[in-house]
Amino acid sequence: MGKIRCAVVGVGNCFAGLVQGVEYYKQNPGMEVIGVMHPIIANHSIHDLDFVAAFDVDAKKVGMPLAQAVYAEPNKVKWVKELSSMQGVMVKQSPRLDGIGYYVDQIIDTVPERDITELKKEILSELGEKKVEILVSYLPVGSDKATKFWAQVCIDAKIAFVNCMPSFIASEPEWAERFRKAGVPVIGDDIKGQVGATIVHRTLARLCDDRGTKIERTYQINVGGNTDFINMKEQERLTSKRISKTESVQSQLRQRLPDDSIYVGPSDFIPFLSNTKLMFMRIEGRMWANVPYNMEVRLEVDDKANSAGIVIDAVRLAKIALDRKLAGPIVAASAYLMKHPPKQMSDPEARAELEKYIKG
Numbered sequence: 529m530g531k532i533r534c535a536v537v538g539v540g541n542c543f544a545g546l547v548q549g550v551e552y553y554k555q556n557p558g559m560e561v562i563g564v565m566h567p568i569i570a571n572h573s574i575h576d577l578d579f580v581a582a583f584d585v586d587a588k589k590v591g592m593p594l595a596q597a598v599y600a601e602p603n604k605v606k607w608v609k610e611l612s613s614m615q616g617v618m619v620k621q622s623p624r625l626d627g628i629g630y631y632v633d634q635i636i637d638t639v640p641e642r643d644i645t646e647l648k649k650e651i652l653s654e655l656g657e658k659k660v661e662i663l664v665s666y667l668p669v670g671s672d673k674a675t676k677f678w679a680q681v682c683i684d685a686k687i688a689f690v691n692c693m694p695s696f697i698a699s700e701p702e703w704a705e706r707f708r709k710a711g712v713p714v715i716g717d718d719i720k721g722q723v724g725a726t727i728v729h730r731t732l733a734r735l736c737d738d739r740g741t742k743i744e745r746t747y748q749i750n751v752g753g754n755t756d757f758i759n760m761k762e763q764e765r766l767t768s769k770r771i772s773k774t775e776s777v778q779s780q781l782r783q784r785l786p787d788d789s790i791y792v793g794p795s796d797f798i799p800f801l802s803n804t805k806l807m808f809m810r811i812e813g814r815m816w817a818n819v820p821y822n823m824e825v826r827l828e829v830d831d832k833a834n835s836a837g838i839v840i841d842a843v844r845l846a847k848i849a850l851d852r853k854l855a856g857p858i859v860a861a862s863a864y865l866m867k868h869p870p871k872q873m874s875d876p877e878a879r880a881e882l883e884k885y886i887k888g
């Protein structure tokens with residue numbers, strides 16, 4: 529099978545983790561590929577993702593070779609010294625729109641803004657020239673306008689869209705219909721990490737529910753030290769992230785918890801944590817004879833290692849959709865890989881549906 533021609537918008541830490549991880553396995557060919565569901569999906573290995581175009585707004589990244597831009601500050605991932613892939617690919621300008629929030633604006637310089645119609649023309653021409661098949665969006669939380677701009681670009685260019693962030697496209701019926709009508713597949717929204725806060729919380733909440741206990745209250749607090757967490761200090765940008773994370777847990781319970789009995793959210797930025805993300809979760813409930821119990825979990829993970837393998841799977845699953853000429857949200861892939869899919873399922877159910885989808 530040939531390569532999958534991809535583009536990325538948002539050359540941040542997550543993208544750095546994805547491409548440096550692939551390079552790591554390339555440099556260690558005998559090593560077992562950990563972190564993806566299947567080493568091969570529809571004949572494609574992790575080495576078949578070919579990023580041929582990239583877009584950003586950071587002055588340290590735009591106009592730079594992509595293989596160097598992934599190392600530019602404030603990106604933190606440095607798992608391999610250099611990349612052998614993506615040679616000759618230059619990072620092009622994206623419209624800023626609402627991509628950069630108040631706090632991130634203090635630490636990066638952005639390229640001067642340009643007329644959006646002109647930029648869109650250039651973007652469409654770059655995507656066409658490079659024969660891009662799939663666009664991965666790693667835009668920051670709160671970039672609703674920028675996400676809609678790029679979703680529309682995908683529709684116009686007939687390129688599949690993998691939406692890794694929590695502005696709702698695949699799970700928003702109006703946008704889902706637009707993709708369906710255009711004959712373009714979409715997987716989203718908001719990556720569910722490999723063993724991240726969301727999957728751990730929803731799995732344990734479901735366990736407590738399935739075992740017949742009554743959950744009375746639960747919270748999940750996350751802290752980290754990268755740009756994603758600086759950005760999430762701005763509460764106004766967090767609305768959809770909170771919905772995405774909270775609904776992901778609520779969807780696993782037979783009876784929804786009242787809104788004031790569940791708190792799920794990123795909570796603070798601790799600079800020295802860098803890409804380490806800490807999650808603190810608590811479930812309080814009652815069991816037989818009304819006797820109380822509680823459970824506390826502390827999870828410590830590299831936030832970027834946690835997301836990259838999931839996106840590598842998402843891209844290969846989007847490629848299957850393109851090959852089979854499927855359009856609109858890819859329901860099973862979204863349910864298994866994303867926090868806020870068009871249809872929530874339990875994780876075992878989503879996995880079973882996904883295996884069926886892969887087999888066709």
Ligand SMILES: NC(=O)c1ccc[n+]([C@@H]2O[C@H](COP(=O)([O-])OP(=O)(O)OC[C@H]3O[C@@H](n4cnc5c(N)ncnc54)[C@H](O)[C@@H]3O)[C@@H](O)[C@H]2O)c1
Pocket residue numbers: 537538539540541542543583584585586603622623624625626627628665666667668669671674692693694718719720721724754755756759831832834835
């Ligand atoms: N485990 C995880 O890492 C995880 C899980 C779920 C979701 N996500 C989401 O993935 C997204 C990316 O995370 P990250 O850690 O790479 O963030 P990041 O802040 O490191 O990277 C974002 C990149 O987008 C660029 N950008 C900002 N506005 C732009 C615009 N208008 N056009 C083009 N580029 C723009 C920034 O310059 C930066 O390079 C975030 O929304 C995050 O919440 C990550």
